[in-house]
Amino acid sequence: MHFTKMHGLGNDYLYVYGFPVDPEERSIKLSERHFGAGSDGMIYIMPSLKADFEMRIFNADGSEAMMCGNGIRCVGKYVYDKGYTKKKELDIDTKSGIKHLSLHTNAQNKVDLVTVDMGEREILDPALEAEGHTGTYVSMGNPHFVLFTEDAEAAPVDTLGPVLECAPQFPDRANIEFVQVVDEHTLRMRVWERGSGITMACGTGACASVAAAAAHHLVPMNERIEVKLDGGSLYISVSDSGAVEMTGPAAVVYEGETVE
Numbered sequence: 001m002h003f004t005k006m007h008g009l010g011n012d013y014l015y016v017y018g019f020p021v022d023p024e025e026r027s028i029k030l031s032e033r034h035f036g037a038g039s040d041g042m043i044y045i046m047p048s049l050k051a052d053f054e055m056r057i058f059n060a061d062g063s064e065a066m067m068c069g070n071g072i073r074c075v076g077k078y079v080y081d082k083g084y085t086k087k088k089e090l091d092i093d094t095k096s097g098i099k100h101l102s103l104h105t106n107a108q109n110k111v112d113l114v115t116v117d118m119g120e121r122e123i124l125d126p127a128l129e130a131e132g133h134t135g136t137y138v139s140m141g142n143p144h145f146v147l148f149t150e151d152a153e154a155a156p157v158d159t160l161g162p163v164l165e166c167a168p169q170f171p172d173r174a175n176i177e178f179v180q181v182v183d184e185h186t187l188r189m190r191v192w193e194r195g196s197g198i199t200m201a202c203g204t205g206a207c208a209s210v211a212a213a214a215a216h217h218l219v220p221m222n223e224r225i226e227v228k229l230d231g232g233s234l235y236i237s238v239s240d241s242g243a244v245e246m247t248g249p250a251a252v253v254y255e256g257e258t259v260e
């Protein structure tokens with residue numbers, strides 16, 4: 001099977017055009033960083049009758065997610081750079097609905113930056129208690145539990161993250177974000193992702209973090225907020241109606257071929 005290794009700020013996936021009979025097992029096997037190709041999961045791109053393309057994402061543990069912010073930016077780069085489309089305004093069908101992409105290209109006419117209309121955030125609970133911690137429960141199509149902290153660098157991401165991921169309050173588990181408000185236009189965020197563990201960046205998690213911060217009046221609505229992740233920065237705004245827009249990079253690392 002041919003795949004393209006891509007990443008959004010180090011949140012890396014294997015991208016395949018088509019869809020296999022065994023997506024869960026394949027993601028578990030190929031995401032493994034020693035016995036496999038190594039990635040945070042796999043993303044499949046397919047033709048669509050409802051949009052320009054369809055994408056489906058599987059985490060490293062084989063679970064399918066409703067949406068992937070870093071992943072959808074790479075999907076935009078994949079289909080444009082590989083010539084599946086000449087359009088720079090694209091609609092991608094995902095498990096959480098159709099998202100609109102605006103592709104930005106460099107001097108070589110390769111996509112380097114993508115703006116995504118992520119749809120509306122949903123604040124499921126502004127103050128939910130789980131495992132003794134109170135956080136903001138947010139949906140970006142996928143579930144997020146956002147904890148605010150004075151020092152994100154000191155946050156217990158690797159110990160508290162997996163406990164909260166599987167807390168009983170989250171019937172489908174959850175992505176866990178640890179967020180420090182640097183100033184009213186800047187957040188620092190570290191993440192424990194559902195089904196993948198600590199990642200270098202989480203697009204939907206960054207959106208959920210800005211949505212939670214805006215809901216608690218820690219950052220302004222309708223203005224661009226920088227979210228500093230381990231792998232770099234995303235730029236996100238949340239409107240008064242809850243519509244979320246995200247801008248960030250997309251990159252190719254290598255083309256690969258599995259032996260079976």
Ligand SMILES: N[C@H](CCC[C@H](N)C(=O)O)C(=O)O
Nearest residue numbers: 065068069070142202203204
């Ligand atoms: N782990 C997430 C899916 C990947 C989301 C993240 N990588 C992003 O960029 O949004 C979940 O199970 O909901």
